[in-house]
Ligand SMILES: C[S@@+](CC[C@H](N)C(=O)[O-])C[C@H]1O[C@@H](n2cnc3c(N)ncnc32)[C@H](O)[C@@H]1O
């Protein structure tokens with residue numbers, strides 16, 4: 349893995365021939381739990397035994413390569429939780445293990461998700477030296493009141509300072525914002541988004557607030573103490589997001605992800621183009637092609653239980669399902685139609701053993717929800733994206 353202290357080389361777009369291979373590494377700990385979040389993230393008041401977790405990561409990487417060797421890694425993604433709580437040496441040791449387990453593409457993209465606090469930003473140079481060449485920062489809002497309501501522990505100014513450090517250290521960085529928040533007006537969001545774009549280089553992830561089951565936000569909403577924009581207002585905010593970003597040269601390449609053309613997150617594309625990826629760490633999911641079948645893998649979610657499982661069995665897998673043809677075809681639609689580039693209907697036919705229903709396609713096309721591009725790809729139109737789930741369900745039926 350790269351370990352020089354020079355600015356990491358920018359990684360280009362991913363391969364489109366299905367040959368990409370990604371490695372996802374999940375760090376499951378956070379300093380506090382945000383009330384909207386249902387990711388597999390945990391707060392521990394005792395110190396985390398990082399060397400012990402590292403040994404388990406290395407064991408699981410070796411075990412996965414034992415089943416799925418011979419791949420060339422195009423992307424490594426440290427997600428969480430809060431991977432920016434890891435020591436740079438831990439990240440470096442994991443990347444070294446990835447390099448021992450598989451061939452690593454010379455232009456590999458190595459992303460690490462970071463919370464934008466000053467403490468974490470001080471580790472950015474260490475991450476770069478360890479081989480990380482892209483960071484993704486969870487800025488969430490550029491408004492201190494909103495950050496407080498989201499349970500964030502940083503201010504907008506602190507987040508922007510972390511973005512500035514990311515810009516100085518890495519050629520590639522992205523940050524996340526959450527919109528359609530409580531009391532957020534279209535004008536306020538437009539101003540916030542324009543300010544964010546001025547700070548963004550090549551990539552922004554813009555997520556509409558989702559009230560996830562069993563989160564404190566779900567309870568507040570049920571108690572009438574949290575009101576989020578209604579469907580029409582959320583739709584107006586979404587449309588405005590598309591317009592402002594496209595106008596600034598950051599069109600959506602996926603429902604919530606915007607990039608300058610060529611600067612898309614390679615790891616994201618591995619998922620949405622149905623390429624293979626290994627899931628390492630607690631609660632990590634993977635998709636591996638083994639003996640001619642696509643396997644859906646998942647590891648134990650609870651961090652300490654995952655650790656003990658890896659220590660006793662040599663891996664943390666709790667799910668390793670052979671997907672049926674139909675299941676792979678459904679995933680192909682579900683993932684691929686999230687992308688602005690859409691899918692190749694011939695690819696669908698190859699996987700499913702049947703073509704998409706031309707009558708359904710014609711109806712969706714007449715309704716303005718999908719279109720066929722001049723090179724024969726099927727894609728969802730801007731008008732279809734807000735009802736993507738219904739479009740996919742219709743095509744997959
Ligand atoms: C794994 S999470 C967070 C990474 C990092 N721990 C942080 O908070 O900065 C990735 C992103 O998902 C988004 N996200 C999480 N929960 C969400 C929700 N309920 N609605 C919308 N976006 C959400 C946030 O923007 C977050 O940055």
Ligand code: SF4
Nearest residue numbers: 378381382385389429
């Ligand atoms: S949003 Fe990020 S920091 Fe907050 S609980 Fe989720 S993973 Fe942790």
